[in-house]
Amino acid sequence: VNSQKPKENQEMAWKFISYMLSHAEEYLEKVAIIIPTNELLESETFKNYPYSDVFISDLEKSTVVYFSESSAKIQSLIKEAVESVMLSGTSSQNALNTLRRKVQEVLDDQY
Incomplete structure (x- = not known):
């Protein structure tokens, strides 16, 4: 609710x-x-x-999977981070830092 x-x-x-x-x-x-x-x-x-x-x-x-109006966007950001490491040679730490920043921006916009 x-x-x-x-x-x-x-x-x-x-x-x-x-x-x-x-x-x-x-x-x-x-x-x-x-x-x-x-x-x-x-x-x-x-x-x-x-x-x-x-x-x-x-x-x-099983585990609980939470969904919100931002879930699709966050899922897309996770995919982007994984692909940046696997396909573009980005370090995993840089990809994680970027992912954290972008997800926080999405959450800040949502609330």
């Missing part, structure tokens, strides 16, 4: 999220979509679902 939006928008967004998360078992049964809430993951429905153990195993090894 975007904290930059008015309180009314935030409250409605949380209500919508709550509504969507409250049907996890139904989504699994009817359309095979896994909404990984604790309630679903601990349910018998999920435990009896084919390959649920594979999902849990992958979930335990």
Whole structure:
């Protein structure tokens, strides 16, 4: 929920999220979509679902990936930094310093 939006928008967004998360078992049964809430993951429905153990195993090894309105730009800057080292002979330290500066500029513009 975007904290930059008015309180009314935030409250409605949380209500919508709550509504969507409250049907996890139904989504699994009817359309095979896994909404990984604790309630679903601990349910018998999920435990009896084919390959649920594979999902849990992958979930335990996973990491959170954060996205924002600047994610695409930051991803592009990372690509640019890697390519500058691999293709242009830029030192990794210089590429990292440039990447940090450019990412900070993007974040400063965003907030």
